[in-house]
Amino acid sequence: MLTExxxxxxxxxxxxxxxxxxxxxxxxxxxxxxxxWVSGDLAExxxxxxxxPAELEGLATFFSHIYLQPLGRHVxxxxxxxxxxxxxxxxxxxxxxxxLKIKLGETTSDGRFTLMPIACLGICDYAPAMMVDEVLYTGxxxxxxxDILEQYP
Amino acid sequence: MISSNNTLRxxxxxxxxxTGAMRPDGEPLSLEEYEAWGGYQALKTALAxxxxxxxxxxxxxxxxxxxxxxxxxxGLKWESMSPIEDPRRPRYFIVNADEMEPGxxxxxxxxxxxxxxxxxxxxxxxYAVQANxxxxxxxxxxxxxxxxxxxxxxxxxxxxxxxxxxxxSGYSLELTLHVGAxxxxxxxxxxxxxxxxxxxxxxxxxxxxxxxxxLWGKPTIVNNAETTCNVPHIIRNGAEWxxxxxxxxxxxxxxFGVSGHVKKPGAxxxxxxxxxxxxxxDYAGGMSEGFKFRALIPGGASTQFLLEEHLDAKxxxxxxxxxxxxIGTGAIVVMDDRxxxxxxxxxxxxxxxxxxxxxCTPCREGLPWTERVLQSIEEGxxxxxxxxxLRFLIFMLGAGRTFCxxxxxxxxxxxxxxxxxxxxxxxxxxxxxxxxx
Numbered sequence: 001m002l003t004e005x006x007x008x009x010x011x012x013x014x015x016x017x018x019x020x021x022x023x024x025x026x027x028x029x030x031x032x033x034x035x036x037w038v039s040g041d042l043a044e045x046x047x048x049x050x051x052x053p054a055e056l057e058g059l060a061t062f063f064s065h066i067y068l069q070p071l072g073r074h075v076x077x078x079x080x081x082x083x084x085x086x087x088x089x090x091x092x093x094x095x096x097x098x099x100l101k102i103k104l105g106e107t108t109s110d111g112r113f114t115l116m117p118i119a120c121l122g123i124c125d126y127a128p129a130m131m132v133d134e135v136l137y138t139g140x141x142x143x144x145x146x147d148i149l150e151q152y153p
Numbered sequence: 154m155i156s157s158n159n160t161l162r163x164x165x166x167x168x169x170x171x172t173g174a175m176r177p178d179g180e181p182l183s184l185e186e187y188e189a190w191g192g193y194q195a196l197k198t199a200l201a202x203x204x205x206x207x208x209x210x211x212x213x214x215x216x217x218x219x220x221x222x223x224x225x226x227x228g229l230k231w232e233s234m235s236p237i238e239d240p241r242r243p244r245y246f247i248v249n250a251d252e253m254e255p256g257x258x259x260x261x262x263x264x265x266x267x268x269x270x271x272x273x274x275x276x277x278x279x280y281a282v283q284a285n286x287x288x289x290x291x292x293x294x295x296x297x298x299x300x301x302x303x304x305x306x307x308x309x310x311x312x313x314x315x316x317x318x319x320x321x322s323g324y325s326l327e328l329t330l331h332v333g334a335x336x337x338x339x340x341x342x343x344x345x346x347x348x349x350x351x352x353x354x355x356x357x358x359x360x361x362x363x364x365x366x367x368l369w370g371k372p373t374i375v376n377n378a379e380t381t382c383n384v385p386h387i388i389r390n391g392a393e394w395x396x397x398x399x400x401x402x403x404x405x406x407x408x409f410g411v412s413g414h415v416k417k418p419g420a421x422x423x424x425x426x427x428x429x430x431x432x433x434x435d436y437a438g439g440m441s442e443g444f445k446f447r448a449l450i451p452g453g454a455s456t457q458f459l460l461e462e463h464l465d466a467k468x469x470x471x472x473x474x475x476x477x478x479x480i481g482t483g484a485i486v487v488m489d490d491r492x493x494x495x496x497x498x499x500x501x502x503x504x505x506x507x508x509x510x511x512x513c514t515p516c517r518e519g520l521p522w523t524e525r526v527l528q529s530i531e532e533g534x535x536x537x538x539x540x541x542x543l544r545f546l547i548f549m550l551g552a553g554r555t556f557c558x559x560x561x562x563x564x565x566x567x568x569x570x571x572x573x574x575x576x577x578x579x580x581x582x583x584x585x586x587x588x589x590x
Contacts, residue, residue, distance in 0.1 A: 017351075019351065020351075022349060023351065025333070025334045025348075049351070051351070063335055065334040066334050083412035083486055086488065122260070124256050124412035124418070124484070125418035131294065
C-alpha cells in the first residue's frame with residue numbers, strides 16, 4: 001500500500017512530464033528513498049503511472065540503482081572499472097569482503113553495510129575509488145578504508 | 154586595473170575556453186562569477202543579433218565535432234532537426250551527461266567546475282534548433298554535479314536566462330534535469346530517449362533520426378555535455394578562432410584525461426591534435442617509479458590499444474584512425490608491465506557483458522561468452538582453440554551485426570588486444586596459469 005504522502009509525491013513528479021510513465025524512475029526512487037528499497041506491490045504505482053505492473057517491473061529490474069531487496073544502512077559502491085582495476089581494485093575488494101565478511105552484492109548480518117560493485121565513477125585520476133551512500137572516496141588503500149568504515153556506524 | 158584584468162581573463166579564455174575560468178579548487182563558479190568571465194554574453198549577442206540559422210552556420214564553420222565518442226559534426230546534426238515550420242511541439246534539446254565510459258572523467262569535471270557554461274551552451278544550442286524544451290540527462294552517481302546543476306538552473310531562471318521570453322527576445326526555453334538510475338546503455342542516444350519516456354532503455358532502430366522522430370516522436374537533438382560547453386565560446390569568439398585552436402583539421406580543444414600508473418594522473422584541456430606522447434609525457438609525467446609502459450587505450454574502454462610506436466599519433470578524429478584506434482572520449486588509460494593484459498581485457502569485457510541491455514542476441518549472448526573465455530584463459534584453463542572462439546566472437550559482434558554499437562565497441566579493445574598481446578595470451582594457455590599472479 002502506498003501512503004498518502006508517497007502518492008502525493010509521485011503525482012507531483014508525474015506533473016513534470018507530458019506522459020505519466022516518464023515519471024516511473026522518479027517514482028521508484030521516491031519509494032526507495034522513503035522505504036530504503038522498492039518494497040511491496042508495484043501494481044498500485046504502475047496504475048498511477050498508466051503502466052502495467054509488468055512494464056514497471058521490467059524497468060525496476062533493468063536499472064542497477066533500483067533495489068528490489070532491502071539494503072544495509074549504508075551502501076558501499078566500489079568501482080570495478082578499468083582505471084580502478086589497474087590501481088588495486090582486486091585487493092581492495094578482497095579486503096572489504098574479508099573485513100565485512102560478505103561477498104559483493106551481500107549485506108552484513110548486522111545490517112550495517114551492503115557491498116556493491118559500480119561502473120566507472122568518473123574520478124579515474126584519483127583511482128581507486130568508491131562511494132559510500134552519496135560520498136565519494138578516492139586514492140583508496142587498506143588504511144583509508146579502515147578510517148572510512150569507522151565513519152559509518 | 155579592471156580592464157587589464159579583463160583583458161588577461163579574455164586571453165586566458167581564448168586559449169582555454171572550457172576550463173580557463175574554473176577555480177583551482179574545482180568549486181563551481183556562481184552565476185555572478187561566470188558572468189564576470191564574460192559568461193552569458195554569447196547568449197545575449199545571439200538572441201539580440203543572430204538568427205537561429207546563423208548560430209547553426211557558425212558552429213558548422215567552426216568544425217565542432219561531438220565529444221561523446223562518435224565525433225559526428227555538431228552543425229550537421231543540428232541541421233537534421235525538422236524545420237520550425239513542422240507544427241509538432243514541443244521540440245527538444247537534450248544534453249547527454251550520462252558519463253559512464255570506463256576511464257572517462259571529463260563531463261564530471263566540466264559540470265562540477267562550471268555548471269553555467271553548460272547551461273549557456275544548452276540555451277544557445279536549443280535556440281539554434283528552435284527547441285522549446287531542454288533536458289539534461291545526468292548520471293545518478295554524479296551527485297556533486299546534480300547539486301551544482303540544480304542550483305545553477307534555479308539561478309538562471311531567476312536571472313531570466315531560462316523560462317519565458319528570455320531577455321525579451323521572444324524566445325522561451327524550459328529546462329529540466331533528469332537524473333537516471335544507472336545503466337551504460339542509457340548513454341546511447343536512442344536508449345536515452347526511451348529511458349526519458351519511461352520505457353525500458355533499449356536502443357531504437359538506427360533508421361529513426363531523432364531530429365525527425367525523437368522524444369515522444371517529436372523533433373529532438375541530443376548532444377554530449379562537453380560538446381555543448383563549447384558552443385558559447387564559438388558564438389563569442391567566432392568560427393575561425395575555434396578552428397585555429399585545434400592543431401589539426403578539427404576545431405577546438407578537448408579535455409584529455411590520463412589514468413593508470415602514471416606520475417601525475419589528471420585531465421587537461423589541450424588543442425585537438427596534441428600528440429598522445431605529449432599528453433602522456435608532458436602532462437601525465439610518464440610512468441610511475443617502478444612501472445614500465447606496455448600500452449594504452451586512448452579514448453575510453455571501447456577504443457583499440459596503442460603501443461609505444463603509436464604515441465606520436467595526434468589525438469584527433471583522423472590521425473588515431475591511421476594507427477588503428479580512435480579518439481573516443483579522449484580518456485587515456487595506461488597499461489603497465491605489472492598488469493596482465495588478459496586481466497585488462499577481461500575487466501573491459503566484463504563491464505560490457507554486465508552493461509549489455511539484452512535487446513539483441515549477439516550482444517546478450519556474445520559478451521558473456523567473451524567474458525567466460527577470457528576468464529578461463531586468465532585462470533589457466535585456456536585452450537588453444539579459445540583464440541578461434543574469440544576471433545569468431547569479434548566477427549559476430551562486429552559492426553552491422555548488432556542492434557547498436559555497444560558490442561562492436563566492446564570488440565575494439567579485444568581485437569587489437571589479440572593482435573598485440575598474443576604472446577602473453579599464449580603463455581597463459583601453455584603454462585596453464587597467469588604469469589602475473
